[in-house]
Amino acid sequence: MSPILLNGIGTVTDHSEYIEPKVPFKNPQIHVKNPHLDTMEEDILYHFNLGTKTHNLPEMFGDIKFVCVGGSANRMKSFAQFIHQELALPGNMDDVTDICEGTDRYSMYKVGPVLSISHGMGIPSISIMLHELIKLLHHARCIDFILFRIGTSGGVGLAPGTVVVTDKAVDCFFRAQFEQVVLGKVITRSTELDVGVSKELLQCSSELEDVPTIIGNTMCTSDFYEGQGRLDGALCSFSTEDKLEYLRKAYNTGVRNIEMESTVFAAMCRACGIKAAVVCVTLLNRFDGDQIATPHDVLVEYQQRPQVLVAHFIKKRLGLVV
């Protein structure tokens, strides 16, 4: 394999060194939809501890082609190390350093053309990260990139360990929309994701062993316990039958997994013209229970499946595998 595309970690790259991805993909240029940004002398990306005056964002990030986000900081560090290995980048994978090390709100790692960022849990947490990420990519003049959320979820009628590539991201009323409150007024945004990327991910999964994958709807809730019909929270006012009825309704509308970030992720990416996909593994089948009691090593293996799938996608796009 030739030393294509691949700058070392933390080094500055001349973009002309890059070989174009083998499969061309056109992401229309990122559309930051905010006229005020042009009037700002400086933009401080507070929760990343980065800024346009203190950092040369085009130099640091201009070559990004794939952005992968996930809840856990440790997991996104592991993913960066895994990608480093998979892309056979120069240098030691243990040397990846957190670009956001001045803050503990998020962690960020860059390995070649791949950016790996943690987003914490829930819609508000990922939304802060996405606002600052989208501005970062805008300031860095990135084009033609794809954004993936790789995460964990509860399964609805699936064997634990199944990977769900999201067709529609739906809210807790099974609607494919995201309600955003702007200055005390509710506005509604579409949560449609990129069909082409989803299909390509499904194709990738068929080329891998041990990454059972389906396409299905993903329900996004603002609560892990009452909001997802769990019987084991500090508060619970419903019966087992009520819970199962809700899960059956969800299943019948096409929901195959439940997590806590997909609607705002899909809505913001769509509003800004970013190609995006959601790829989550199910840790349990919610028809069978609520507690995550699976042994730690099995959970670790499950959590690697979305990483393996997206890594395969990236390698194919870069022409590193046929």
Added chain:
Amino acid sequence: MSPILLNGIGTVTDHSEYIEPKVPFKNPQIHVKNPHLDTMEEDILYHFNLGTKTHNLPEMFGDIKFVCVGGSANRMKSFAQFIHQELALPGNMDDVTDICEGTDRYSMYKVGPVLSISHGMGIPSISIMLHELIKLLHHARCIDFILFRIGTSGGVGLAPGTVVVTDKAVDCFFRAQFEQVVLGKVITRSTELDVGVSKELLQCSSELEDVPTIIGNTMCTSDFYEGQGRLDGALCSFSTEDKLEYLRKAYNTGVRNIEMESTVFAAMCRACGIKAAVVCVTLLNRFDGDQIATPHDVLVEYQQRPQVLVAHFIKKRLGLVV
């Protein structure tokens, strides 16, 4: 000072060693409102990496009298070290260890009768933590404790650095309530906090230098940018005047600061009969801007103010200061 109450970090304590707090306070026993919990053989607190079968929760946590939660893991570690120093506990404050070190979802530190836990950003993130914290305190048979959120916020018409003790936690429509979706149905919970604790905190602030403190309403939003009327997000469809009008409306209803966790914190504590208070410092005055451009060392000093105030409250309750 006698070696009262104060077990070392991580050691097991015979509760009978404890001297009762000087000022008696009655928190009615914690009410976990979930009949299903009694039927469970084991309760795995997944996001803490703790469980009732794997850990002796009464031994580890039975002596807790003060629980302090805040967004940032680093800040909550600093707070634990600060409390260690303030209570003159035996051992080295640098030795505080993360009880949740098996997971990176939350961090937890125990110093004597004080538990310090991070909760990440936004309602869903703090809500997962609170469900598991309330179950933890229930399993540990803790009684008569107080729960504080110590955090950061945007100020509304206040000088940066002002500490706001929350009177009412209100939503983005200025209503003192929290809407929780349970199995696809919206239920409404009161966000009333403990008036006595708030007043006692205000009294404490008057005994300290450099901790300017007021009591006011706190608005809790699910979004940091559009939801709080910021002009500097990736998406913004409103004018400066629209923003200022919204902030003026908020001010006129008594809102003095804006953050992202207080309504669910107040609602869950109230539902479970836990005395609770929200104490946040303002990092900027939102009438003057949106970006947090204050120098790092000034922000660090601001962020210590809620810690200093709550530490003083704790010391008074324990009879360590008059």
